[in-house]
Amino acid sequence: MTTRRDFVKKGMAGVLASSILPLSYDKTDLLKEKKEDAFKLGIAGYSFLHFKLDESLAMMQKVDVHYLCIKDFHLPYKSTADEISAFHARLKESGVTGYAVGPIYTKTQQDIDNAFDYAKRVGVKLLIGIPNHEDLPYLEKKVKEYDIRFGIHNHGPEDKLYPNAASVYSKIKDMDPRIGLCFDMGHNKRDNQDPVADLGKYSKRIFDMHLKNVSAATKDGKTCELGRGVIDIPAFVKMLRKSGYNGVCSLEYEKDMKDPLAGIAESVGYFRGVCDATK
Amino acid sequence: MTTRRDFVKKGMAGVLASSILPLSYDKTDLLKEKKEDAFKLGIAGYSFLHFKLDESLAMMQKVDVHYLCIKDFHLPYKSTADEISAFHARLKESGVTGYAVGPIYTKTQQDIDNAFDYAKRVGVKLLIGIPNHEDLPYLEKKVKEYDIRFGIHNHGPEDKLYPNAASVYSKIKDMDPRIGLCFDMGHNKRDNQDPVADLGKYSKRIFDMHLKNVSAATKDGKTCELGRGVIDIPAFVKMLRKSGYNGVCSLEYEKDMKDPLAGIAESVGYFRGVCDATK
Numbered sequence: 001m002t003t004r005r006d007f008v009k010k011g012m013a014g015v016l017a018s019s020i021l022p023l024s025y026d027k028t029d030l031l032k033e034k035k036e037d038a039f040k041l042g043i044a045g046y047s048f049l050h051f052k053l054d055e056s057l058a059m060m061q062k063v064d065v066h067y068l069c070i071k072d073f074h075l076p077y078k079s080t081a082d083e084i085s086a087f088h089a090r091l092k093e094s095g096v097t098g099y100a101v102g103p104i105y106t107k108t109q110q111d112i113d114n115a116f117d118y119a120k121r122v123g124v125k126l127l128i129g130i131p132n133h134e135d136l137p138y139l140e141k142k143v144k145e146y147d148i149r150f151g152i153h154n155h156g157p158e159d160k161l162y163p164n165a166a167s168v169y170s171k172i173k174d175m176d177p178r179i180g181l182c183f184d185m186g187h188n189k190r191d192n193q194d195p196v197a198d199l200g201k202y203s204k205r206i207f208d209m210h211l212k213n214v215s216a217a218t219k220d221g222k223t224c225e226l227g228r229g230v231i232d233i234p235a236f237v238k239m240l241r242k243s244g245y246n247g248v249c250s251l252e253y254e255k256d257m258k259d260p261l262a263g264i265a266e267s268v269g270y271f272r273g274v275c276d277a278t279k
Numbered sequence: 280m281t282t283r284r285d286f287v288k289k290g291m292a293g294v295l296a297s298s299i300l301p302l303s304y305d306k307t308d309l310l311k312e313k314k315e316d317a318f319k320l321g322i323a324g325y326s327f328l329h330f331k332l333d334e335s336l337a338m339m340q341k342v343d344v345h346y347l348c349i350k351d352f353h354l355p356y357k358s359t360a361d362e363i364s365a366f367h368a369r370l371k372e373s374g375v376t377g378y379a380v381g382p383i384y385t386k387t388q389q390d391i392d393n394a395f396d397y398a399k400r401v402g403v404k405l406l407i408g409i410p411n412h413e414d415l416p417y418l419e420k421k422v423k424e425y426d427i428r429f430g431i432h433n434h435g436p437e438d439k440l441y442p443n444a445a446s447v448y449s450k451i452k453d454m455d456p457r458i459g460l461c462f463d464m465g466h467n468k469r470d471n472q473d474p475v476a477d478l479g480k481y482s483k484r485i486f487d488m489h490l491k492n493v494s495a496a497t498k499d500g501k502t503c504e505l506g507r508g509v510i511d512i513p514a515f516v517k518m519l520r521k522s523g524y525n526g527v528c529s530l531e532y533e534k535d536m537k538d539p540l541a542g543i544a545e546s547v548g549y550f551r552g553v554c555d556a557t558k
Contacts, residue, residue: 263544
C-alpha cells in the first residue's frame with residue numbers, strides 16, 4: 001500500500017520512481033507533498049522516564065515518530081564508543097534518529113565540559129541544557145570549540161534561572177548564534193507567557209522545542225494531552241510555518257508517565273491533524 | 280482547571296455561571312465556543328469486540344469520548360429491563376451515552392421485529408442494520424410503527440447488498456425519511472467511491488457514520504489510524520460542516536483489535552486536531 005504519509009516520508013521522487021500510483025491517489029496529494037513542513041515531529045526522551053530503550057522505541061514505532069532527543073537514562077554519560085554504536089544501531093532498526101542529547105543540568109564548568117564531550121561522542125550537533133548564568137561566557141567558548149549548538153531549556157515560574165523564553169533570550173541574544181533555546185512551550189505558558197508570540201519572536205534562536213500543552217497558564221498548570229490544554233495549537237502550528245522553524249517539535253508528555261502511550265498517541269494524532277488541516 | 284474543551288462540554292453559559300474565568304482564558308475561546316460543531320465524536324461498539332464493557336468504557340474515558348453505539352456483545356438482545364437499566368447506569372457513571380444500537384444483520388422479518396423490539400427496550404431512537412432488499416418495505420412499516428430511525432450500513436466491495444453509500448441511497452430514497460444510512464466512509468472508499476463527495480450528496484439521509492480511514496481504495500484496503508490512510512480527513516470534516524451533519528461520527532477502529540487503545544487515541548486526537556484547526 002502507498003498512503004499519503006508514505007509520500008511524505010519517501011519524498012515524491014522516490015515514490016514516483018519506485019511504484020505505480022494507486023487508484024486512490026488524488027491529484028491533491030501531489031500538491032500537499034509540495035507543502036511538506038520544514039519542522040519534524042519527535043519525542044523528548046524524558047517522556048520515557050520509566051521505560052527502557054526497547055519499550056520506548058516500540059512506542060515510537062506505534063505512533064510512527066522518528067526523532068528522539070536522547071536522555072542519559074537510555075544512553076548513560078559514561079557510555080563507551082561501542083555502547084554508543086550499539087545504541088544508534090538499535091535506534092536505526094526502529095527507524096529512529098537520535099538528533100540531540102539532553103536536557104543536561106550543568107552546575108560547573110566541568111559539567112559543561114562533560115556535556116560537550118558526551119554530545120561529541122554521541123555524534124550529535126545539538127545539546128540541550130541548563131547552564132548557570134555565570135557559566136554562559138564559558139559555554140560560548142565551548143560552542144565555538146565544538147561547533148555544537150546549545151539550546152537552553154526554560155522551566156516555568158519555579159525556575160530561578162530560565163522561567164520563560166524571554167529570560168533565555170535576554171541572556172544569549174548578543175552571544176554566539178550557536179547558543180539558543182530549547183523552547184518549552186508548556187513551561188512558558190505556565191509562566192503566563194504567550195508561546196505563539198514567543199515562537200515568532202525568538203524563532204531564529206530556537207533550536208529545539210518541547211511540544212506540549214498545559215492545563216492552566218499558572219504554576220499549577222500540568223502537562224495534558226496536546227489538544228486538551230490552554231495553548232492554541234492550531235495557532236502555534238501556523239506560527240511554526242510563518243517563522244520557518246525547521247527543527248524538531250519534540251513531544252514531551254509528562255502525564256501518566258508510567259502508562260503514557262495513549263496520551264502520546266492522542267497528542268501525536270492531534271498534532272498531525274492540525275498540521276494536515278492547516279496545510 | 281477550566282480548559283477550552285470544558286467550555287465546549289459544559290456550554291458557555293454553564294461555565295460562565297459556575298466559575299471565574301482563568302487567567303489563561305483568551306477572548307478567542309469565546310469566539311470558538313460559538314462555533315461548536317453540530318456533529319459529535321463517538322465510538323462504534325464494534326471497536327471493542329474483544330473487550331468487556333468496563334474495559335471499553337475505561338478506554339472511552341481515557342480518550343474523553345462520550346457517545347457509544349451499542350453492540351450486542353455488551354448488551355445482549357435478550358437483556359431484561361433490569362439489565363438494560365444497569366447498563367445505562369454503568370455508562371452514565373463513565374459520562375457515556377449509548378445513542379444507538381447495531382449494526383444488526385437481519386435475515387428475516389422476524390429478525391427485523393426483534394431488532395426494533397430491542398432498540399425500543401434499550402430506549403434508543405436509532406437502529407443500525409443490514410436488511411435484505413426484499414425486506415425494505417417491511418422495514419418501512421416498522422420505522423413508522425416505532426418512530427425509530429434506521430440507518431443501513433454499507434460494507435464495501437464484498438457486500439452484495441450494500442457495497443457503498445450510493446447503493447443504499449438508490450434503494451431508500453423514495454421511502455420514509457426515517458430510513459437512511461449509517462455511512463461507513465472506509466468501506467465506501469474501499470469500493471473506490473469518494474467519501475467526501477458522498478457525504479455531501481447523501482447527508483440529509485445519513486443518520487450515523489463509521490469514522491475511519493483505510494490504507495487503499497480497493498478491497499484490500501484495511502482500517503488504519505485516522506490520519507494515515509487515503510481519505511482526506513480535513514476535506515471530510517469541512518464537508519461535515521458544509522452539509523450540516525448533526526449526528527455522531529462514531530470511530531470504528533478495526534486495526535490491532537486486541538490492543539486498540541493507542542490507535543483509537545491517535546485517531547481521536549487526529550480528528551480533534553483537524554476539527555480545531557478548521558474552525
